[in-house]
Amino acid sequence: MSRPIAFVNARLADPASGLDVAGGLLVRDGRIIDLGPSVFAAGLPDAEIVDCGGRVLAPGLVDLKVSTGEPGDEHRETIASAGRAAAAGGVTTIALQPDTTPPVDDPALVEYIARAPCTVRALPMAALTQGLRGEAMSEMALLAGAGAVAFTDGDRTVANTRVMRRALAYAATFDLLVAVHCEDPFLAEGGAMNEGETATRLGLPGIPAAAEAIIVERDIRLAEITGARLHIAQVSTAASLDAIARAKARGLPVTCAVSAAHLALNENDVGTYLTFRKLSPPLRSDDDRRAMAKAVEDGLIDAIVSSHDPQAPDTKRQPFAQAAFGGAGLETLLPVALTPFHDGRLSLCEALAKVTCDPARILRLADGTGTLARGARADLCLFDPGAPRSIRREDLLSRSKNTPFEGLHFQGRVWRSYVAGRLAHESPP
Amino acid sequence: MPSAGQILSNRHLLAIEDLSRTEITTLLGLAESYVALNREVAKKRDTLRGRTLINLFFESSTRTQASFELAGKRLGADVMNMSVGNSSVKKGETLIDTAMTLNAMNPDLLVVRHQDSGAVSLLARKVGCSVINAGDGAHEHPTQALLDALTIQRRLGRIEGLTVAICGDILHSRVARSNIALLQKLGARVRLVAPKTLLPAAIGRLGPEVFHRMEDGLKDADVVMMLRLQMERMTGSFLPSTREFYRVYGLDAEKLALARPSAVVMHPGPMNRGVEIDSAVADDVERSLIQEQVEMGVAVRMAVLDALSRNLKNDDKGLWA
Numbered sequence: 001m002s003r004p005i006a007f008v009n010a011r012l013a014d015p016a017s018g019l020d021v022a023g024g025l026l027v028r029d030g031r032i033i034d035l036g037p038s039v040f041a042a043g044l045p046d047a048e049i050v051d052c053g054g055r056v057l058a059p060g061l062v063d064l065k066v067s068t069g070e071p072g073d074e075h076r077e078t079i080a081s082a083g084r085a086a087a088a089g090g091v092t093t094i095a096l097q098p099d100t101t102p103p104v105d106d107p108a109l110v111e112y113i114a115r116a117p118c119t120v121r122a123l124p125m126a127a128l129t130q131g132l133r134g135e136a137m138s139e140m141a142l143l144a145g146a147g148a149v150a151f152t153d154g155d156r157t158v159a160n161t162r163v164m165r166r167a168l169a170y171a172a173t174f175d176l177l178v179a180v181h182c183e184d185p186f187l188a189e190g191g192a193m194n195e196g197e198t199a200t201r202l203g204l205p206g207i208p209a210a211a212e213a214i215i216v217e218r219d220i221r222l223a224e225i226t227g228a229r230l231h232i233a234q235v236s237t238a239a240s241l242d243a244i245a246r247a248k249a250r251g252l253p254v255t256c257a258v259s260a261a262h263l264a265l266n267e268n269d270v271g272t273y274l275t276f277r278k279l280s281p282p283l284r285s286d287d288d289r290r291a292m293a294k295a296v297e298d299g300l301i302d303a304i305v306s307s308h309d310p311q312a313p314d315t316k317r318q319p320f321a322q323a324a325f326g327g328a329g330l331e332t333l334l335p336v337a338l339t340p341f342h343d344g345r346l347s348l349c350e351a352l353a354k355v356t357c358d359p360a361r362i363l364r365l366a367d368g369t370g371t372l373a374r375g376a377r378a379d380l381c382l383f384d385p386g387a388p389r390s391i392r393r394e395d396l397l398s399r400s401k402n403t404p405f406e407g408l409h410f411q412g413r414v415w416r417s418y419v420a421g422r423l424a425h426e427s428p429p
Numbered sequence: 430m431p432s433a434g435q436i437l438s439n440r441h442l443l444a445i446e447d448l449s450r451t452e453i454t455t456l457l458g459l460a461e462s463y464v465a466l467n468r469e470v471a472k473k474r475d476t477l478r479g480r481t482l483i484n485l486f487f488e489s490s491t492r493t494q495a496s497f498e499l500a501g502k503r504l505g506a507d508v509m510n511m512s513v514g515n516s517s518v519k520k521g522e523t524l525i526d527t528a529m530t531l532n533a534m535n536p537d538l539l540v541v542r543h544q545d546s547g548a549v550s551l552l553a554r555k556v557g558c559s560v561i562n563a564g565d566g567a568h569e570h571p572t573q574a575l576l577d578a579l580t581i582q583r584r585l586g587r588i589e590g591l592t593v594a595i596c597g598d599i600l601h602s603r604v605a606r607s608n609i610a611l612l613q614k615l616g617a618r619v620r621l622v623a624p625k626t627l628l629p630a631a632i633g634r635l636g637p638e639v640f641h642r643m644e645d646g647l648k649d650a651d652v653v654m655m656l657r658l659q660m661e662r663m664t665g666s667f668l669p670s671t672r673e674f675y676r677v678y679g680l681d682a683e684k685l686a687l688a689r690p691s692a693v694v695m696h697p698g699p700m701n702r703g704v705e706i707d708s709a710v711a712d713d714v715e716r717s718l719i720q721e722q723v724e725m726g727v728a729v730r731m732a733v734l735d736a737l738s739r740n741l742k743n744d745d746k747g748l749w750a
Contacts, residue, residue: 189665195630196630196631197630197631197634197635199629199630200629200630200631200632200634200635201446201606201635202546202547202568203546203547203565203566203567203568203569203603203606204546204547204566204567204568205567206629206630208630272547272550273546273547273550273551314523317523317525317551318523318524318551319524319543319545319546319547319548319551319566320545320546320547321545321546321547321566322545
């Protein structure tokens with residue numbers, strides 16, 4: 001039995017219940033024992049005392065979309081280095097994408113990922129199709145048995161509609177979650193950024209917004225006829241949101257997420273060929289970006305993800321069309337998620353829900369992850385919501401430093417993260 | 430003849446987008462003086478004496494490379510040609526490695542062509558010398574637009590107020606993007622004529638008027654600028670056949686008759702005869718300015734080299750001040 005921890009002088013924020021109150025919280029054996037405004041009214045217990053200094057004490061963040069290079073490309077990012085970056089960003093649960101080398105399509109690999117040393121909790125997602133080739137479905141029941149929390153082909157879209165239908169039907173048989181990257185591979189082939197005026201000015205091949213909406217519509221239709229739980233891993237266009245709103249209105253089990261980059265940046269931020277801002281899906285028009293922000297506020301979008309996918313420096317120091325897609329995101333998820341709170345559009349709890357209890361609910365994590373409640377896992381994030389912060393690549397703990405937010409300014413700085421009651425990160429003062 | 434006054438505010442020439450109207454007209458004025466020089470017997474000047482110019486071509490080119498080589502030599506520079514076929518890029522060296530290697534050899538002027546949009550500006554950020562974009566992907570080809578403007582101005586006496594129709598493969602064309610920018614800066618009305626498959630998205634937002642039929646786009650045009658159909662860049666189906674393209678969009682005497690009687694015909698070369706342009710039109714000495722374009726190319730490149738060299742630091746390293 002480890003020594004209990006008593007958090008005092010905190011602003012407790014539990015997005016699941018809407019609790020936002022000054023108070024304290026007691027942790028023992030990796031679980032939350034008690035919390036509330038007067039939890040220590042009868043005096044402090046024999047415990048390690050953490051004076052939160054009025055900072056927000058919230059559930060640790062849950063990130064549904066994180067890629068590492070392990071196995072296969074450890075020079076980009078390992079599970080351990082992603083774990084350190086996550087803890088620094090207040091993220092205590094990361095769902096790892098299966099698009100590694102080799103891809104996670106075998107139960108032994110799922111077990112390898114689940115066992116890999118990591119500061120935060122790393123949950124493996126497994127391939128939807130064998131080898132991510134989009135041809136034959138993976139051994140979903142075995143993979144789920146080994147610990148896979150969801151099935152996805154990462155940033156690839158299953159091009160063959162019949163294969164996709166069968167994979168969804170098979171997943172629905174076992175009530176498994178299928179996460180999809182929606183981009184028509186034929187329309188997107190060769191594209192480097194969002195199709196539009198900026199791409200035309202820069203002479204870059206474009207990826208039309210319709211490439212996303214077409215597959216969103218397709219996969220929603222397939223989810224409807226198969227009954228599968230469908231999660232659209234990253235929405236980036238207003239047209240996709242229309243399709244998702246219609247699906248939800250019909251009562252289909254469809255959820256969706258948006259990346260922090262797509263909430264904060266638009267296609268014009270590609271500027272003069274900034275490859276750190278080459279992402280998949282591409283940064284879209286500002287109309288699309290504003291539609292994403294509004295959908296976060298009105299609840300149509302269920303979760304915000306980091307879409308953490310750091311790239312090796314040499315693959316970003318290339319002409320734009322040749323450069324790799326993706327960027328680091330774990331350490332910038334919280335400040336972006338707090339933006340609607342700072343803008344007065346959402347309460348603190350409403351803003352935090354998109355990165356805590358709501359994504360935890362999509363994964364059906366049963367142990368109270370993403371909430372502050374008696375008996376819940378003590379995954380905690382202690383942060384100063386108003387502290388200004390400039391994003392500088394040299395401050396990042398991720399192994400590869402390419403952040404699309406380089407040089408931008410946000411509010412919100414993590415002080416400490418706890419994973420199952422253990423201190424996982426403490427920022428220098 | 431050339432004076433030592435500064436003309437360009439930038440160290441590099443990367444895009445027409447970056448130039449002011451004054452910079453453009455001053456460059457064109459300087460180029461005029463080199464047209465006259467190039468027609469003399471003694472063409473050689475020592476403006477760039479002691480300077481080293483490297484032609485770095487990642488994409489093959491005959492006329493642009495020859496034009497820059499000649500321009501550099503006539504101004505007295507030492508000129509070296511490097512093409513990708515015999516460089517270490519094929520051994521896996523990255524663009525930036527190549528740039529750093531060349532930079533260590535202390536060139537003064539680097540002329541670069543690359544198949545990727547933005548590659549030349551990426552390279553320019555890594556080197557100490559002046560960089561001239563000789564064409565990057567589908568982005569820009571600034572010296573081509575300058576030479577086209579000089580050609581038009583010499584034949585028609587002005588650019589302001591003219592109607593210029595740019596026709597054909599706009600999608601893959603850096604020449605089109607540079608010309609749209611330059612001609613509009615100088616007050617011309619630009620029209621684009623192409624099938625929808627060969628037009629980039631939202632191109633109208635850049636200012637030109639967009640047409641899909643030659644009959645509409647060529648009506649009352651002063652200049653008809655044909656573009657090369659870049660079949661080597663076409664993956665997937667953009668057109669059913671070159672035969673059909675020629676019938677609908679190829680410039681022949683019949684279609685040219687829709688333009689003004691005084692209208693001139695231009696083409697950046699190399700031409701696909703019988704695809705985007707009919708030989709009778711291309712070779713019509715009254716209407717076709719295609720040979721003049723080549724001549725103006727050398728003069729314009731001399732002007733650009735001259736102008737950029739005025740921004741070079743005048744010490745033995747040749748690095749920009």
